[in-house]
Amino acid sequence: MTNSQIDKIIAKYEGKSGVLIQLLLELQRELNWISPEAVKRINEKLGIPISEIYRVASFYTALSLEPRGKYLIRVCAGTACYIRGGLRVLDAAEKTIGIKAGETSSDLKFTLETVNCLGCCALGPVVEINGKYYGTVTPKRLEEIICRKRSEK
Amino acid sequence: MRQNAEVVEDKTEKSEYVTLTIDGIEVKARKGTPLLEVARQIGVEIPTLCYYSFVSPYGSCRLCSVEITTKSGRNRIVTSCNYPAEDGLKVETKSEKVIMVRKGILELLLARCPKVVRVKNLAREYGITEPTLWVSDQDEDCILCGLCVRACKELIGVSAINFAMRGVKREITAPYHKFSDDCIGCGVCALVCPTGSRKIRQHTYATIAPLKGPKDENIGVNIDIFSAHSPDSLDGFVKAVIAAGLKSGLLDSVVLAKRKNSFAAEAVIIENSEDFLNCSLANSVRIKIVSTLMDAIAKGKRKIAFIGLPCQVRAARKIEQTLQKEIPDLEITSIGLFCLNSFNPKKLVEKINSLFKVDEKQIENISVKDGKFIIQAKSKEHSVALEKLDAAIENGCVYCNDFPAFFADLAIGTAGSEPGSVTVIVRTDKGKMLLEKANFTRDIAQKDDVVRLSDFKKNRAKEHTAPILKEIYAQRSRKGE
Numbered sequence A: 001m002t003n004s005q006i007d008k009i010i011a012k013y014e015g016k017s018g019v020l021i022q023l024l025l026e027l028q029r030e031l032n033w034i035s036p037e038a039v040k041r042i043n044e045k046l047g048i049p050i051s052e053i054y055r056v057a058s059f060y061t062a063l064s065l066e067p068r069g070k071y072l073i074r075v076c077a078g079t080a081c082y083i084r085g086g087l088r089v090l091d092a093a094e095k096t097i098g099i100k101a102g103e104t105s106s107d108l109k110f111t112l113e114t115v116n117c118l119g120c121c122a123l124g125p126v127v128e129i130n131g132k133y134y135g136t137v138t139p140k141r142l143e144e145i146i147c148r149k150r151s152e153k
Numbered sequence B: 001m002r003q004n005a006e007v008v009e010d011k012t013e014k015s016e017y018v019t020l021t022i023d024g025i026e027v028k029a030r031k032g033t034p035l036l037e038v039a040r041q042i043g044v045e046i047p048t049l050c051y052y053s054f055v056s057p058y059g060s061c062r063l064c065s066v067e068i069t070t071k072s073g074r075n076r077i078v079t080s081c082n083y084p085a086e087d088g089l090k091v092e093t094k095s096e097k098v099i100m101v102r103k104g105i106l107e108l109l110l111a112r113c114p115k116v117v118r119v120k121n122l123a124r125e126y127g128i129t130e131p132t133l134w135v136s137d138q139d140e141d142c143i144l145c146g147l148c149v150r151a152c153k154e155l156i157g158v159s160a161i162n163f164a165m166r167g168v169k170r171e172i173t174a175p176y177h178k179f180s181d182d183c184i185g186c187g188v189c190a191l192v193c194p195t196g197s198r199k200i201r202q203h204t205y206a207t208i209a210p211l212k213g214p215k216d217e218n219i220g221v222n223i224d225i226f227s228a229h230s231p232d233s234l235d236g237f238v239k240a241v242i243a244a245g246l247k248s249g250l251l252d253s254v255v256l257a258k259r260k261n262s263f264a265a266e267a268v269i270i271e272n273s274e275d276f277l278n279c280s281l282a283n284s285v286r287i288k289i290v291s292t293l294m295d296a297i298a299k300g301k302r303k304i305a306f307i308g309l310p311c312q313v314r315a316a317r318k319i320e321q322t323l324q325k326e327i328p329d330l331e332i333t334s335i336g337l338f339c340l341n342s343f344n345p346k347k348l349v350e351k352i353n354s355l356f357k358v359d360e361k362q363i364e365n366i367s368v369k370d371g372k373f374i375i376q377a378k379s380k381e382h383s384v385a386l387e388k389l390d391a392a393i394e395n396g397c398v399y400c401n402d403f404p405a406f407f408a409d410l411a412i413g414t415a416g417s418e419p420g421s422v423t424v425i426v427r428t429d430k431g432k433m434l435l436e437k438a439n440f441t442r443d444i445a446q447k448d449d450v451v452r453l454s455d456f457k458k459n460r461a462k463e464h465t466a467p468i469l470k471e472i473y474a475q476r477s478r479k480g481e
Ligand code: SF4
Pocket: B141, B142, B143, B144, B145, B146, B147, B148, B149, B172, B189, B192, B193, B194, B195, B196, B197, B199, B200
């Protein structure tokens, strides 16, 4: 995303107050992360101190200060999923992609995270990929899903 | 800001008075005053860690907890630093319940900061000598009270540091754990911090090791001070010196604020002397320049000239002092420009617009002379006394006491010299070496002029910090520290 695109998004919020979170969420959606460049632009255009933007961006898990992959894979490690083997599913994901939970693959295709309960424990182990939920996931099945996503253009 | 809040209060509530009792003493207070202040007025002491009257209350340390019973009979524990006085309130500051709550809080604080003297002393007063809870970090020294954050934001107005992360990872830091672009090195954060935390010193310029050498009170450390002839005044002289340094290989780059138009500037890295001679210095605006200096270092530059305002020079010095441990061959030669205060471009444009009815785009030149601010627009000259522009002074400048760039290698400015000359203070050998590469004729500088301005700036800063210091010292003596 170019600077002018960032500016375009920021422009929508100019002259309004109390919009930082909304603005950051929109940038996150479009850019997949809150880049230092974007932070700088917000500071210049809206006059919000950089430390304030950083405070908010580092507080919310929905906002990322590092680039996130195209696919955000969140493996549930909440109690129910944990008991049903959630960690083995996580293991499989880590091995298949070659990164640890909390990391992003170097081709920016995958970001792997754990979450504590996605609110559908009966379906455990649960994995969420870009908002889509997968129930009773086995290590093998997740491996297949990842391979499919990887080979796609 | 707190002050604003009070003004608003006055208008709406017409200073309504209420009656309440504190530890059985009946007291009249203005409605809305924090209970803590009311208690202090009648000599009732309540311990605090995160409260000063000159910043907004935040209620994070919980130490000032008191027990209240409202008119309707509701009884509970509240933090007195941010609980407003209301009619018929019964406040107990030393009841059994209060003592129990405070003990609990101190247990927690001591487990977080087992080595912090202030916390240890307070805990001891409540009979706690050793942490009884799990200590996760023996060296933790921040209680996350946010006093530094509030002082930086509300008093100084720069917001260089803030909270970051959340939960157990919550911390105080400059953005990205990097050297701050906004910190002006006023040191107020360190002053208000109840624990003397080192966190705030990491990426700010609150503390810097002083330069060594012979020292004048108002001029600072110096090995030489003189006036140099320079037909092109300040700009010309600085350029000649740096260009000679670049040509001779004494420098490999220069980081400076380059003028874009009358008020806007951008921070740039320049590597060769021709490019440098072609750009124009912006010396009266405070822009973010530290990150550009860091970029230069990351690019492998090792002999960097840094041109900046006194506050920015502090930053450069601190960065040099800190990084030299890892990068021993790093040398930053700082050229500090005398500064009484910088102006906020936005506020200044507005002010000029209302004074002279000229548009920003019509301004051809700006200069400061004999206490006057002069602008050229549409081939006409307008001038105004500097005091008239006080409202446009950049945030925090009035708290800064550094006129002659105390931490620079070379400090340069027009004060103390005739038109067509500039005053040069040589503070270090590094500065001296750089000067040797340039050609100019020298004269005697009017030191007194520099001293006078330096003194003025120091006093202005003192005036602004005096009430803060008074409260801080009162607080410390209250704790018997
Ligand atoms: S650094 Fe000091 S002032 Fe800032 S939050 Fe921590 S304890 Fe409070």
